[in-house]
Amino acid sequence: MGTKTPDGLVRRLLESLDHRAVITDPVRLRTYECDGLTHHRATPGVVVLPETAEQIAAVVRVCNEYGVPFVARGAGTGLSGGALPRTDGVLIVTSRMRRILSVDVADRRAVVEPGVTNLAITEAVRDLGYYYAPDPSSQQVCTIGGNVAENSGGAHCLKYGFTVNHVLALEIVTPDGDIVELSNTDPGYDLLGAFVGSEGTLGIATKITVRLTRAPETVTTLLAAFDGIEQGGQAVSAIIGGGIVPAAIEMMDALAIEAAEAAVACAYPEGAGAVLIVELDGPVPEVTHQFDEVTRICRENGAFELRVAADPAERAAIWKGRKSAFAAVGRISPAYIVQDGVVPRTALPEVLASIDRLSREYGIRVANVFHAGDGNLHPLVLFDDAEAGAGERAELVSGKILDLCVEHGGSITGEHGVGVDKSRYMPKMFSDNDLDTMQLVRCAFDPRGLSNPGKVFPTPRLCGEVPGVRKGVHPLVESGQAEQF
Amino acid sequence: MDPELINDCVHCGFCLPTCPTYVLWGEEMDSPRGRIHLMRQHVEGTPLTPEMAGHFDACLGCMACVTACPSGVRYDRLIEQTRAEVERTHVRRPDDRALRAVVFQLFPYPRRLRAMRLPLRLSAGLRRRIAPRLERINPSMAAMAELAPAVPARVRLPRRVEARGRRRATVGMLTGCVQGEFFPQVNAATARVLALEGCEVVIPPSQGCCGALSLHSGLQGQAERFARRTIAAFERAGVDTVVVNAAGCGSTMKEYAEILEGEWADRARAIRTVDLTEYLAELGPAAERHPLPLTVAYHDACHLAHAQGIRSQPRQLLTAIPDLELREISESSICCGSAGTYNLFQPEAARELGDRKAERVLATGADLLVSANPGCTMQITSAIRRRGAGALPVAHIAQVLDASLRGLPGVP
Numbered sequence: 001m002g003t004k005t006p007d008g009l010v011r012r013l014l015e016s017l018d019h020r021a022v023i024t025d026p027v028r029l030r031t032y033e034c035d036g037l038t039h040h041r042a043t044p045g046v047v048v049l050p051e052t053a054e055q056i057a058a059v060v061r062v063c064n065e066y067g068v069p070f071v072a073r074g075a076g077t078g079l080s081g082g083a084l085p086r087t088d089g090v091l092i093v094t095s096r097m098r099r100i101l102s103v104d105v106a107d108r109r110a111v112v113e114p115g116v117t118n119l120a121i122t123e124a125v126r127d128l129g130y131y132y133a134p135d136p137s138s139q140q141v142c143t144i145g146g147n148v149a150e151n152s153g154g155a156h157c158l159k160y161g162f163t164v165n166h167v168l169a170l171e172i173v174t175p176d177g178d179i180v181e182l183s184n185t186d187p188g189y190d191l192l193g194a195f196v197g198s199e200g201t202l203g204i205a206t207k208i209t210v211r212l213t214r215a216p217e218t219v220t221t222l223l224a225a226f227d228g229i230e231q232g233g234q235a236v237s238a239i240i241g242g243g244i245v246p247a248a249i250e251m252m253d254a255l256a257i258e259a260a261e262a263a264v265a266c267a268y269p270e271g272a273g274a275v276l277i278v279e280l281d282g283p284v285p286e287v288t289h290q291f292d293e294v295t296r297i298c299r300e301n302g303a304f305e306l307r308v309a310a311d312p313a314e315r316a317a318i319w320k321g322r323k324s325a326f327a328a329v330g331r332i333s334p335a336y337i338v339q340d341g342v343v344p345r346t347a348l349p350e351v352l353a354s355i356d357r358l359s360r361e362y363g364i365r366v367a368n369v370f371h372a373g374d375g376n377l378h379p380l381v382l383f384d385d386a387e388a389g390a391g392e393r394a395e396l397v398s399g400k401i402l403d404l405c406v407e408h409g410g411s412i413t414g415e416h417g418v419g420v421d422k423s424r425y426m427p428k429m430f431s432d433n434d435l436d437t438m439q440l441v442r443c444a445f446d447p448r449g450l451s452n453p454g455k456v457f458p459t460p461r462l463c464g465e466v467p468g469v470r471k472g473v474h475p476l477v478e479s480g481q482a483e484q485f
Numbered sequence: 486m487d488p489e490l491i492n493d494c495v496h497c498g499f500c501l502p503t504c505p506t507y508v509l510w511g512e513e514m515d516s517p518r519g520r521i522h523l524m525r526q527h528v529e530g531t532p533l534t535p536e537m538a539g540h541f542d543a544c545l546g547c548m549a550c551v552t553a554c555p556s557g558v559r560y561d562r563l564i565e566q567t568r569a570e571v572e573r574t575h576v577r578r579p580d581d582r583a584l585r586a587v588v589f590q591l592f593p594y595p596r597r598l599r600a601m602r603l604p605l606r607l608s609a610g611l612r613r614r615i616a617p618r619l620e621r622i623n624p625s626m627a628a629m630a631e632l633a634p635a636v637p638a639r640v641r642l643p644r645r646v647e648a649r650g651r652r653r654a655t656v657g658m659l660t661g662c663v664q665g666e667f668f669p670q671v672n673a674a675t676a677r678v679l680a681l682e683g684c685e686v687v688i689p690p691s692q693g694c695c696g697a698l699s700l701h702s703g704l705q706g707q708a709e710r711f712a713r714r715t716i717a718a719f720e721r722a723g724v725d726t727v728v729v730n731a732a733g734c735g736s737t738m739k740e741y742a743e744i745l746e747g748e749w750a751d752r753a754r755a756i757r758t759v760d761l762t763e764y765l766a767e768l769g770p771a772a773e774r775h776p777l778p779l780t781v782a783y784h785d786a787c788h789l790a791h792a793q794g795i796r797s798q799p800r801q802l803l804t805a806i807p808d809l810e811l812r813e814i815s816e817s818s819i820c821c822g823s824a825g826t827y828n829l830f831q832p833e834a835a836r837e838l839g840d841r842k843a844e845r846v847l848a849t850g851a852d853l854l855v856s857a858n859p860g861c862t863m864q865i866t867s868a869i870r871r872r873g874a875g876a877l878p879v880a881h882i883a884q885v886l887d888a889s890l891r892g893l894p895g896v897p
Contacts, residue, residue: 023512025536030526031519038496049511076513077498095511115511117502141498263555327497330556334492 005045044085053206061177074143080419114145151197153415171207263328266321376414568703593694653683657724823864839868
């Protein structure tokens, strides 16, 4: 078993869990050492595979009893290391909690367990004419519990909003082991809003009520090929500036196209320096009008080829290249970092030009895939991990890209979360006082700092893991605006 | 285990929901990503523990993960290499060893299988009665007793079947081990369909096992021996195209050039292996299709859909039959649990997957299930029988085409 967890912990866990649901064999434990972000690794002390909220609550209470930290994990696809385990802690994996508990089309809601995959919700209601709108590229794998923790986005969030806009209620296990319900109809503070996107630091979601969205009357998907990302970027600005809100506008540059081509043979137009995928959905007359506008704008901005998906199969073929782009980069590079940042849409051309300069300066290739409509960049920083120093240079380039985002008034993360990977960049966006204020919220939920510690925040403050790091009284407390617990 | 192939995995997890054992148990180490992680641990020096070997043994080798992987990880090669490593270094329990010895000395040898026919024939009903008692002694033996079909009369195939009408091609035909002994009517139908479509069919009597069972179980040496013998048999028959009607055999034969070396790899490349449905779709129809008023559900065999990428051709051939209605089985890309010898060595997991598949097959409301692999046929038949919901006939696609081409009133 994990040598860093206290004696007796496993015995106590076995009181509420079957022996097959508690993993202590070191070889097995190591398979849980990382999520989708592989350069942060830690073998968990113990892994548990609960099947009910009561079991999760029992595990959390045992953790409290021993003062042991715990981390929740769904399918382990996160890209910021949010589910990185603690060697001295318990990893609570929700992969066995995958029942769809109810579907209520009249009320447009479904209640699901946290281990249900994002796509499974859509599949369960598709025949009824509905779907679950947020669609991260990993939607066939990633779990709804993880989506809630990370407030996940996806290509269609431009029009439909992020996870937070589609979660109506939650049942959570609080960091001290109580089962509590939060709803968007609760009066008072929006605790549901605070919980979604809290990256596992405020507790574990055990039951999720999601909004179901009516499938649009019609969907049109268009692929436009440009000579370079500059023209593509201008087309994006013109489309949004023209008052059109497409369901999605995605852009890929030449290197990303090359990778997708190698992986899934998506057959995007040859010689394209950038492709733009524009999806329009809604009532037929509206989509027809928008389609004419979008094609006109693309041509005016230099699109040399326009393709329209004639049927669902062709639509899927266009999306396949985009949705597999991250993992597809594995075909053209031995290793890579998936970066996630946001810039104001208008700053896109300037930031992309700067990324290109950085890439040439450090001799590190960068492939660009992004949700162009809302300025959410996903630069893929490629390197060869066998080459000495390449990893460090890639890290450096990756960090400088985030600097660019912050400098241009953007954000260090659009949808992948802060996790363990970006906590060190938080001070670039927030002042100490901002961070302390966030800690006050966290302490209200998790006074002992046991729920996914070491994530999101750069250094523990106030009530957190190492009490007394901050000297003096918190400014908010001093000014009487907050109370310390 | 090739570290280069291991490093291709970027840990994205796209394989998880496609993996039958992950679907069953929801554990990382019983997913392709987890197993690749275990391989990495072993390559980096962790000894092959019984726990580790257990997770490799639990892999069905269905290759659904290969289809799903955006990074192009060759999990098929990796698991073959890993199984060979397990056989080399892992000491199995005595009962496990004995069972494996029986299976690998029996199934790849058509003559020995033939010797089993008599006892099987006498006791089809009896076998099912004693299966529950066997279950307590050894679940694998119970599975074997339950799975084996009632044996039909032997069919002796000629060495050569002339093409009907204008000859469009000359092809070799693999008769297989289980297909040949337990489902001889499928081979007869295959030969007739090919002949009716204008192919001269050459059936070398000296052919034996193609090596699929051995290759998929880590018995590299035995697999190579069988592969060389199969190549030589078809070379002697003077054909350059071999039509195969068992998905597992076809996928192995397509890999010959990769598993053999030097001169034999070249000789392997000189012979083209095609699945029956792949070949017929490519050839195009010549014979008339007579109506078959049937509702059929088509089952994707993993070694056809995932290993060979053949999904549209069988559906295309079936829907071209007048009056035949084709229904899709939900979760069609998840394995039925047969997976070569899996249902003998991992009977509990195989049974769970079989039950899951039977439920979805029955939900289609079809009156006939069409399968393209003898292992799947036996596995799904016994799972449906277990449910006691009344038998659903199962036929090979060759039998359905044969019935249509000959104008029979139904599938025999």
